[in-house]
Amino acid sequence: MTSAAVRPGFRATRPRTDEPGAVTSTYSALSRTVRDAGLLHRTHGYYLWTLAVLTLALGGAVAGFVLLGDSWFQLLIAGALGLIFTQFAFVAHEASHRQVFASGPANDLLGRILANGVVGISHSWWMNKHTRHHANPNQRGKDPDIAPDVVVFLDEDAAAAKGFRSVINRYQGWLFFPLLTLEGLNLHVQAYRSLLAGGRTRGNVRDRVRELVILTLRLSLYVGAIFWFLPLGMAFAFLGVQLAVFGVYMGASFAPNHKGMAIIPENAKIDFLSKQVLTSRNIRGGWWMNVLMGGLNFQIEHHLFPSMPRPHLARAREIVREHCANLGLPYTETSLVQSYGIVVRYLNRVGLSARDPFDCPMFRQLRKV
Known part of the structure; x- marks a missing residue:
């Protein structure tokens, strides 16, 4: 051991x-x-109340967005939406783990609705990646959460980094939270990349197409409303703040759980x-x-x-x-x-x-x- x-x-x-x-x-x-x-x-009452409160919060944010109109106070609404979307993502995560309902299909349906339709991330991509993480946490070559990316988590990956990426890695601890401001955008991009490429994404072609349709409909309605109601510069600022808050909140919630804990060799049996x-x-x-x-x-x-x-x-x-x-x-x-x-x-x-x-x-x- x-x-x-x-x-x-x-x-x-x-x-x-x-x-x-x-x-x-x-x-x-x-x-x-x-x-x-x-x-x-199962604690159905708890999740019913949680979803009810989050739905009311989302409705309040939408109402505030409409009432404020052309005002820079809209950035407060953007920040609030970043927090609300993250809370919905938490419930989608719990549904993916079969925590909400006893029925697997019911949990999957709720997870897809919240992940694809509300938060705007791919449910199937998340399920595949997160399942592999749970099976092999912090294990070299098996846990996708420590695979090399902009930030690296293993010495050998840092040694292999070249060019500008190696510069980022030298200061990645200090840059970690600033980089999280881009994580919200990255999650949306990963949703489309995984579904269009197929690969490790769960589900058949029909399931992927359905996810793509829901994600695109959600993206079109959300971004379209922002640019319809707000001036161009304010609309971009609104999206930037919302995505930054969402990315930081998501990353700051998941990062403390395993980073800096024991790393398991690839072929170790524990x-x-x-x-x-x-x-x-x-x-x-x-x-x-x-x-x-x-x-x-x-x-x-x-x-x-x-x-x-x-x-x-x-x-x-x-x-x-x-x-x-x-x-x-x-x-x-x-x-x-x-x-x-x-x-x-x-x-x-x-x-x-x-x-x-x-x-x-x-x-x-x-x-x-």
Whole structure:
């Protein structure tokens, strides 16, 4: 089993016994405890109220947009829409994990409506990418969330970067949050790229065409309304603010969960419990944090029980934390601000590792083994 050292800013529980049991065999016992506590039961009322509140908020934003007219106060509406769309994305994420309804088709339908029709991202692309992430969190060559992009998460990817991208990587920790202002646009672009290219996107041609139609209809109505009601410059500013807020909010909610945690070698075989706990980080906070992050603050419990509804995660945390303590398995929690500091430092370390003058290529290769 791969172990992970507890870094500054983390809070790890201590084992209650000096003789931890076999970790592999204990996940079943943990799962039974969670199931017997009723924590996998659906909470329809919670999601009904959540969707009702979000729908009212969206309606209020639309009404404000119409009433304000030609005013730079429209940028406040744009920012509000960025927040509202992110909250809808959280519920779409939960529906994708079968958290909302007991029926798979009902969850898929809700997920498609919210992702494609409201938020404007591809449900099938997200499902494929996110499913692979859950199966292999922070595992080299298997987790798409640590695959090289503008930002890199592995030393070898930083070393392979060339040109302007290598310059970005050197300072990527400090640039991370500014770059997130472009993530909203990137998510919309990825939606079209994945559906047009096919590839790993789930579903047949008919499903992809249906998604493309819904996405295009949503995009046309949304962008068309903005440019119809607002002057050209203000319309571009409105879109820029909305996409920036959406991108930062999405990235700032997902980034703290795994970045800077243990990286698993590509061919390593690790039991499910250890793999999910050692690569995930919880964010401390009360009910408001659960609302703010859409339940992603309980990342460990979410990865161990992906179909668990958001309202049950806090109770599950108590059970999982005690279970990990009894096994001597590090259970990592930190504050939101501390998690951002960890992410920035980790990204800077990875980026700077590419220009280490004492780095030996042979050592780099041997280190991967």
